[in-house]
Amino acid sequence: MTENKVDVIIVGAGPAGSAAAITLARANKKVVLLERGDFAGSKNMFGGAIYEYPTNELYPTFKEEAPIERINKEHRYIINDDKSSVSVSYKSEKPSTSYTVLRAKWDKWCADRAVELGAYFSPQTTVREVLKKDGKVVGIRTDEEDFFADVVILADGVNSLLAKQLGMRRDIKDSEAAIGVKEVLKLPKEVIEQRFNLGENEGCVTEIIGSPMKSMMGLGFIYTNKESISVGIGVNLDELTKNKITPNELLNLFKETPAIAPLVKDGELLEYSAHLIPEGGFKAIPKLYDDGVMIVGDAAMLVNNVHFEGTNIAMLSGKLAAETAIEAIDANDFSKSMLSRYEQKLKNTSFYKDLKTYKDTVKTAHNNSESFFGYYPEKINEFFEIITQTGYIPKKSLFRRYIKNFIKERKYSSLFKDIVSFIKISIGIIK
Amino acid sequence: MAKSTDEKLSTVKSKPYTDSHLVPAVQDCRQCGEKACLYVCPAGVYEWNNDLQQLTVKFENCLECGACRIACSKHSLEWKYPNSDYGITYKLG
Ligand SMILES: Cc1cc2nc3c(=O)[nH]c(=O)nc-3n(C[C@H](O)[C@H](O)[C@H](O)COP(=O)(O)OP(=O)(O)OC[C@H]3O[C@@H](n4cnc5c(N)ncnc54)[C@H](O)[C@@H]3O)c2cc1C
Numbered sequence: 001m002t003e004n005k006v007d008v009i010i011v012g013a014g015p016a017g018s019a020a021a022i023t024l025a026r027a028n029k030k031v032v033l034l035e036r037g038d039f040a041g042s043k044n045m046f047g048g049a050i051y052e053y054p055t056n057e058l059y060p061t062f063k064e065e066a067p068i069e070r071i072n073k074e075h076r077y078i079i080n081d082d083k084s085s086v087s088v089s090y091k092s093e094k095p096s097t098s099y100t101v102l103r104a105k106w107d108k109w110c111a112d113r114a115v116e117l118g119a120y121f122s123p124q125t126t127v128r129e130v131l132k133k134d135g136k137v138v139g140i141r142t143d144e145e146d147f148f149a150d151v152v153i154l155a156d157g158v159n160s161l162l163a164k165q166l167g168m169r170r171d172i173k174d175s176e177a178a179i180g181v182k183e184v185l186k187l188p189k190e191v192i193e194q195r196f197n198l199g200e201n202e203g204c205v206t207e208i209i210g211s212p213m214k215s216m217m218g219l220g221f222i223y224t225n226k227e228s229i230s231v232g233i234g235v236n237l238d239e240l241t242k243n244k245i246t247p248n249e250l251l252n253l254f255k256e257t258p259a260i261a262p263l264v265k266d267g268e269l270l271e272y273s274a275h276l277i278p279e280g281g282f283k284a285i286p287k288l289y290d291d292g293v294m295i296v297g298d299a300a301m302l303v304n305n306v307h308f309e310g311t312n313i314a315m316l317s318g319k320l321a322a323e324t325a326i327e328a329i330d331a332n333d334f335s336k337s338m339l340s341r342y343e344q345k346l347k348n349t350s351f352y353k354d355l356k357t358y359k360d361t362v363k364t365a366h367n368n369s370e371s372f373f374g375y376y377p378e379k380i381n382e383f384f385e386i387i388t389q390t391g392y393i394p395k396k397s398l399f400r401r402y403i404k405n406f407i408k409e410r411k412y413s414s415l416f417k418d419i420v421s422f423i424k425i426s427i428g429i430i431k
Numbered sequence: 432m433a434k435s436t437d438e439k440l441s442t443v444k445s446k447p448y449t450d451s452h453l454v455p456a457v458q459d460c461r462q463c464g465e466k467a468c469l470y471v472c473p474a475g476v477y478e479w480n481n482d483l484q485q486l487t488v489k490f491e492n493c494l495e496c497g498a499c500r501i502a503c504s505k506h507s508l509e510w511k512y513p514n515s516d517y518g519i520t521y522k523l524g
Contacts, residue, residue, distance in 0.1 A: 036512055038520045043495060045524040103524035126515040143515050159497040161511075174467065174502045181473045183439070184523045228523075237502045241467040248473055252433035271523045272439035274473035274494040276501070 006030040006120075008325050009140055009149040011127045011162060013040035015050075015311040016297025017155030018110040019058050019318030020325075025117035027326045032147065033111065033119050034140070036126040041107025044157075045182055045273035047221050047230065049205060050106065051312045052097040058315060059113055067105040069225035070203030072098040074196070078259055080210035080220070081381040085259035100203045100223045100230070102184070130154075130162050130293065136334070137166070137292035150334050151325045152293045155318060158276045160299035168295060169286035174237035175366065176280035178218070178305075181247040182232030183255075185267025189227050195263060196224055207308065208260070212253035215374030216243060217279075217366045220254050221308070222263060231255065231264050234277055236366065247274065277310070278303045279366075282359035288346070289339040294321040304351065306358045313351040320345040360428045364421050371418050379406065436475040440492055447491035448517040452510070453499070457485050459507035467502035494519055 008024050010017045013035035024031040037043040049072060055062055062068070074091040115121045129141040130152060139148035140162075154162050158177070163169035187195075196204040208220035218235035233251050240247065255264050278284065278301040285301050288294060296302075297314035304313065324342040328334050346352050365372050386398045410418075453476065455468070461484055468477040474492040477499065479485075495518055500510040512518070 036515060038516075041524055042520045043518070045521060104521045105523075107524075124515045126512050159500070171506075172501055174471070174504070177498070177501050179471060179473055179496060179498045237467070237471045237498055240470045241465060241502060244470055246436070246470055246472065246475070248436045248439065248475070256433065269434065269439065269442055271442045271521065273443065273521055273524060274496045274498075276496050276498060 004146065005139075005148040006032050007149060007329050008032070008151045008153060008322070009034065009147055010153045010155055011140060012155035012157055012297075012299070013037075013111045013121065013123075014044055014107060014155060014157055014297060014314065015110065016299070016314035016318035017153070018107065018114050019054075019315040020153050020155060020296060020322040021111070021114035021119040021121075022058055022117060023319050023322035024325060025114050025119040028118070029326060029329055031119045032149070033114060033121045034125045034127055034142070035111070035121070035123050037123060039108050039123050040111035040121070041104040044103040044107055045180070045275045046103055046311065047180075047182075047223055047232070047308060048100065048103075048311070049098040049223065050101050051309070052099075054312060054316045054319065058319060059110060066109050067101065069100040069102065070198075070201055071096045072100060072203040072205050073198070074202075074204040076204060076206040078206060078208040078210075079377045079380050080208050080257055080259050081378055082211050083258060084381045084385060085210075085257075086380050086384050087259070098205070100205075100225055102225060102230075127156070127162060130166055135291060137290065150292065151328060151339070153318070153321050153325065154293065154295045154299050155297050155314075156299050158278050158298040160295070163286060163295050163299055166290070166293065168290060168293075172278070172280060172284065172301075174241065176278070176284055178234045178236045178277045178279050179240070179247050179274060180232055180234040180277055181251050181272070181274045182230055183251070183267075183272055184225070184228050184230050184270045185264055186228045186270050187267050191266075192224050192227070192229060198224065206263075208254075209373055210377035211257050212250055213239075213373060214377070215370040217369045217373065218250070219308075220260070222260070228270060229264065229267060231260075231267075236279060239369070277305070279305055279362060281305060281362050282355045285355075288343045289336055291336045291339075292334050294324065294339055294342050296321045302351070302355070304354055304358065305362050307354075309351075313349075313355075316349055316351060317346055320349075357428070361425050364425050368418065368421050371414065375410070436473075437492075440474060443494065444520045444522060445491070446517050446520075448513050451488055451490035452513045453488050453490050453493065454509040455486050455488065456507040456509075459505050460486050463505060463507070465504060467504065468499045468508070471498040471502040473498065
């Protein structure tokens, strides 16, 4: 049992796993990072943007050396209807804190940094089982062999078959997961900068609600890369089954809406990809530790769906679990009471507090998806139609008709329900 | 022109294994009214074959996301990762 034994085994080389690996390697602990893909990042996709914090704490040279696509200067929000759209944009000259990346390049760069500092990386290694002895986690089993360690960190992502095997995580329901599908479209640099009104190396993040996912819990997104754009949607699984439509069909419809079509025009498809997003929020967070084991990142359902953030809390949870493992190794105590320090540390972070803040937001939005993603986006578009339209009907009558229709279309009961949900969300956020 | 799922999948590097890593329980599928797998899959892996009264599983198209595993409400799908060294490899992701 000794020859294959190290201090810590980490399963999964996504943002969470590599953050844990580099933290342990910095402390000179013997750490093995196992990844089922050909290289770190080869099975992964996201929107997406990574964030300055906590990236700079883990990889201090990332701004100069990492494969960053663009630095995000502008955030746009589009309320999309079939024939019109309303958009808001925020652009700032202040230093930016978010960067677009492509995961096959970014994840690899992060894992390489951990290896540089002494972590042992093994790709093409699928972990099939967590091994226990006397009730404690002592190692893992791959397709080929068994490995042993004092601590096992599960960073195996949203599906975490391993947390499930240990009984630490319950089955998630189709309403607690969304599928993201994305196309990376090649466009000349100049076209991207012109189309999105950007300077050299500057990026724009666009989030879209409404068409074609009217009355479905879903979001569209566009991120700008150096010489490509990432265009996709995320939609809850139960909505697809209910509406009998596939994610690819929705993505095609999305790209054809008048607000999106000119932004993606002439883009040549470089790669199509898909990945799940945990949507369960705060209430779906599983047991985070047990004797000899800790769970980090998406495997622990740690994603802030309201703000589209997952990599930051994945990295931070990986770092905190690694710091706890270091304390455990130094104290030679791998019991759950020792490893409970990981949860304590996590609870003190702003990310965890944010998850708590939004604990009902996603659920409330989902329960009211018809009004949140269908009816109101339509009404907001109608409002702007009145404001911008000139014709033979006086605006006053148009406004009156708008309000009258609003009351007529929306039964008092549903209007009341919407108001209550809105208040519930607002109170939930500020209390 | 909107691209079909198959056209899009041709952009993903993939090395399929000889056996399927996705195995539905044939009897359960026959009784399943919902058939969520037909809709949630981003890669069109599942098709219902009316003559045989069973699912056709194009596992070589699989993007390994796990949507079908979660959406199958009766848990009638045996779902595992393809063997190490097989499956998809994103170049961009
Ligand atoms: C469409 C979409 C858009 C998103 N946009 C953003 C965004 O813009 N910004 C943001 O911050 N977050 C975003 N997220 C969320 C973010 O991608 C995740 O929260 C983050 O990747 C979680 O990191 P992780 O390391 O926990 O898991 P993952 O990145 O999923 O990594 C898990 C790793 O474990 C490996 N693995 C799994 N099982 C095994 C096994 N048994 N054996 C060996 N290896 C295994 C996998 O191959 C993978 O490399 C998005 C997600 C999606 C799907």
